[in-house]
Amino acid sequence: MSEIHHHVEEHRDDEASKLGMWLFIFTELLLFGGLFIVYSIFRHEYYQAFRESSLELSVTIGAINTIALLFSSMTVAMALTAMQKNDKKTALIMIGITLLMALVFLVNKYFEWGHKIEHGLYPGSALMPHLDRGHLLYFSLYFFMTGLHAFHIIVGMVLLTICLFKVKSGSIRTDKYALLENGALYWHLVDLIWIFLFPLMYLIS
Amino acid sequence: MANNVSHTTEYRTLGKVLLVLMFCTFLTITVTGIHLGPLSVTVALVIACVKAYTVMTYFMHLKYESLLLKLLVGFVFVLFVLIILITFIDYAYR
Numbered sequence: 630m631s632e633i634h635h636h637v638e639e640h641r642d643d644e645a646s647k648l649g650m651w652l653f654i655f656t657e658l659l660l661f662g663g664l665f666i667v668y669s670i671f672r673h674e675y676y677q678a679f680r681e682s683s684l685e686l687s688v689t690i691g692a693i694n695t696i697a698l699l700f701s702s703m704t705v706a707m708a709l710t711a712m713q714k715n716d717k718k719t720a721l722i723m724i725g726i727t728l729l730m731a732l733v734f735l736v737n738k739y740f741e742w743g744h745k746i747e748h749g750l751y752p753g754s755a756l757m758p759h760l761d762r763g764h765l766l767y768f769s770l771y772f773f774m775t776g777l778h779a780f781h782i783i784v785g786m787v788l789l790t791i792c793l794f795k796v797k798s799g800s801i802r803t804d805k806y807a808l809l810e811n812g813a814l815y816w817h818l819v820d821l822i823w824i825f826l827f828p829l830m831y832l833i834s
Numbered sequence: 835m836a837n838n839v840s841h842t843t844e845y846r847t848l849g850k851v852l853l854v855l856m857f858c859t860f861l862t863i864t865v866t867g868i869h870l871g872p873l874s875v876t877v878a879l880v881i882a883c884v885k886a887y888t889v890m891t892y893f894m895h896l897k898y899e900s901l902l903l904k905l906l907v908g909f910v911f912v913l914f915v916l917i918i919l920i921t922f923i924d925y926a927y928r
Contacts, residue, residue, distance in 0.1 A: 644900075648903065651903060658914070659914065666917070666918060666921050670922075688863065696856065702852075702889060703851065703852040703893070706892075710843055710848065713840065817890075821886050827862075828866065832866035833875075
């Protein structure tokens with residue numbers, strides 16, 4: 630037969646996969662958006678209790694976590710820039726820093742939650758049913774919303790670790806970086822959610 | 835090959851965006867620290883929206899995306915505002 634048909638056309642549509650990622654991000658935004666509405670209504674109804682409860686949280690830890698996430702958002706964007714410029718080494722370093730920042734965030738969260746759990750404040754604890762309704766709602770929402778967000782951090786870390794290895798192995802290249810681009814979009818989403826969680830949970834005056 | 839048409843954002847630009855975001859964070863903490871009464875949550879949310887807009891525009895490259903994607907993001911934003919409005923109206927007149 631002929632030798633013309635040997636090269637295989639790769640089926641690829643980076644624009645479409647990016648659009649798909651954005652559609653998924655929309656669903657995530659609406660998921661957290663719904664939770665923010667629940668939070669707003671209960672905060673309006675039990676303002677005093679929400680205020681008192683929020684004083685239990687450390688603004689310093691919250692601020693450090695905010696900075697860590699903002700910084701990691703920049704580094705993951707830089708990783709993409711590096712990949713576009715065909716600078717594999719910088720891309721690897723930037724993804725590495727992003728993962729490190731994510732770890733800083735989770736370690737902080739571990740201490741923050743650990744402190745609450747030590748005082749018997751966690752969903753299903755013996756103390757929780759004895760709190761009045763406002764405090765109970767605040768801490769339930771706090772654990773649920775920050776917990777769901779922390780879960781997204783872990784998923785983002787898995788995604789970026791996969792990207793790290795694929796950049797290393799060369800399957801993410803300067804002319805083929807859709808996965809890294811979508812991974813970065815996911816990471817920015819995690820940052821976006823925290824931008825709203827931080828003032829609402831930690832800063833009630 | 836029109837497969838990779840994504841815009842490349844320079845490192846310097848990304849660094850500047852981070853500085854703006856850090857400044858906004860500092861501003862939020864300071865503003866909510868002083869007593870503005872019911873205004874303080876409004877200010878905090880406005881700053882959060884500015885930060886979200888900045889992240890989406892520069893970090894998520896929305897500035898250089900197609901009109902379709904920009905319209906979709908706008909549509910989702912309007913949808914969310916409508917959900918908030920309808921829920922709050924329902925709640926207020928119960």
